[in-house]
Amino acid sequence: MKIGVVADDLTGANATGVSLNNQGFSVATIVDLDQVPSTNHFDAICIDTDSRYVPDNVIKQRVGAAIEMFKDQNAKVICKRIDSTIRGNIGLEIDTILDHLGENSVAVVVAAFPDSNRISAGGYLLVNGVPVQHTDVANDPIHPLTESFIPSVIQNQSKYKVGLIGLADVLACGNKLDDALELKLKDGYRIVVIDATTNEDIEHIAETIAATEKFEIIPVDPGPLTSAFSRAKLNKHVKPGKIIVTVGSLTSLTKHQLEYLKTKTNSVPVYINAEKLATFTSSWDGEVMRAYQEALQQIKQNDVLILTTHSPNVEPVNLQQIAEKEHTSTDELAKRITHGLAQITRLVIENSNYSIQGCFTSGGDVTASLCTVTSATGIKLKNEVLPLTAYGTLIGGQFPDLPIVTKGGMVGDQKSIYTSVEFLKSKI
Numbered sequence: 001m002k003i004g005v006v007a008d009d010l011t012g013a014n015a016t017g018v019s020l021n022n023q024g025f026s027v028a029t030i031v032d033l034d035q036v037p038s039t040n041h042f043d044a045i046c047i048d049t050d051s052r053y054v055p056d057n058v059i060k061q062r063v064g065a066a067i068e069m070f071k072d073q074n075a076k077v078i079c080k081r082i083d084s085t086i087r088g089n090i091g092l093e094i095d096t097i098l099d100h101l102g103e104n105s106v107a108v109v110v111a112a113f114p115d116s117n118r119i120s121a122g123g124y125l126l127v128n129g130v131p132v133q134h135t136d137v138a139n140d141p142i143h144p145l146t147e148s149f150i151p152s153v154i155q156n157q158s159k160y161k162v163g164l165i166g167l168a169d170v171l172a173c174g175n176k177l178d179d180a181l182e183l184k185l186k187d188g189y190r191i192v193v194i195d196a197t198t199n200e201d202i203e204h205i206a207e208t209i210a211a212t213e214k215f216e217i218i219p220v221d222p223g224p225l226t227s228a229f230s231r232a233k234l235n236k237h238v239k240p241g242k243i244i245v246t247v248g249s250l251t252s253l254t255k256h257q258l259e260y261l262k263t264k265t266n267s268v269p270v271y272i273n274a275e276k277l278a279t280f281t282s283s284w285d286g287e288v289m290r291a292y293q294e295a296l297q298q299i300k301q302n303d304v305l306i307l308t309t310h311s312p313n314v315e316p317v318n319l320q321q322i323a324e325k326e327h328t329s330t331d332e333l334a335k336r337i338t339h340g341l342a343q344i345t346r347l348v349i350e351n352s353n354y355s356i357q358g359c360f361t362s363g364g365d366v367t368a369s370l371c372t373v374t375s376a377t378g379i380k381l382k383n384e385v386l387p388l389t390a391y392g393t394l395i396g397g398q399f400p401d402l403p404i405v406t407k408g409g410m411v412g413d414q415k416s417i418y419t420s421v422e423f424l425k426s427k428i
Helices: 010-022 056-072 090-101 150-155 167-171 176-186 199-210 224-236 252-265 283-298 319-326 330-351 364-373 416-426
Strands: 003-007 027-030 044-048 077-081 105-109 118-121 124-127 162-165 191-194 216-221 242-247 304-308 356-362 378-386 389-395 403-407
Touching (some): 003 010, 010 044, 010 077, 056 090, 162 176, 167 199, 176 191, 176 199, 283 304, 330 356, 378 416
Parallel strands (some): 105 216
């Protein structure tokens, strides 16, 4: 088992489990520690301790038992799922986890859940822009919430020092967040609350704390931090493979997706001249070999190899003009382009000195061409990474069982290709 999640209710356990599943982890939610399924079949186990409103001694017993089970199963990552409106006895649950994991453990709390309109700024939790104490949560019949300052809420329930890292450090360039966290830990804080207003903030926090080696970090959140941290932490312990991203789509959305991918992975694309592929002349073979040779060099530098005809400041190819000149159709020329992209991809997989962990293809024609040139009979579908973005493995051919994610050119937001690449990384 790789990941253990402690949740104080079943809905929360399921929500975090789904988030982990979307990252490519196989997940089970359980409600009875005496009936835990074989952990050999799951990457992550989410335990519902049903402890949100129980007495303190029951919290300690249930949460403690869950942590001991995770320790017995050698879980690489242990996380605490909290309610997105910070209900429950969060402080005591965190204390119990830290007590069972020892003095080297530290809890990092990110209460934000941007996709559900929960953000934290200045340490305050805002729900749809409103301080949480002014929402319906204030009327909770068992434990009404009377304040919105997250560190104070937790400190009133915890025996450990609770610190705060604000947005200024999260948004700053360089190692500002890492430095701020290290300072808090040196000062003896066992619980550190960090502000976040976007998913990008949470990813930045996750990557920063995953790189921390001196302490065992316990992410505490409604789900997004746990998901991003688990992916970042476990990827550190995996022998890195290479992922090939092959993009033939020329939409403006694809341009933004590629720019985001380049920024996040520091990859330098291999730009392929579409005009030289849109032909039945010898220039097709020349461009395929040129791009292939460049790709073999580029893959040495980048874990994500981007092959694309979407070159900046290059005008779209006039297929109609070329078709008239070569006495063929625009459809046939378009197929020559996608066939060229697929052939370059095949040659890299076949001849690279690096292990190819998986492929991402954008555009149905590119995907179909890749199947054709590799003699794959199809794709065994396994999961949905994002809406209209599928994960599976190639069937037969030269590269049987090669993981692949496919997406349409007009699908998703700017992060979609990057999210797909991270999903492929998790599948190793």
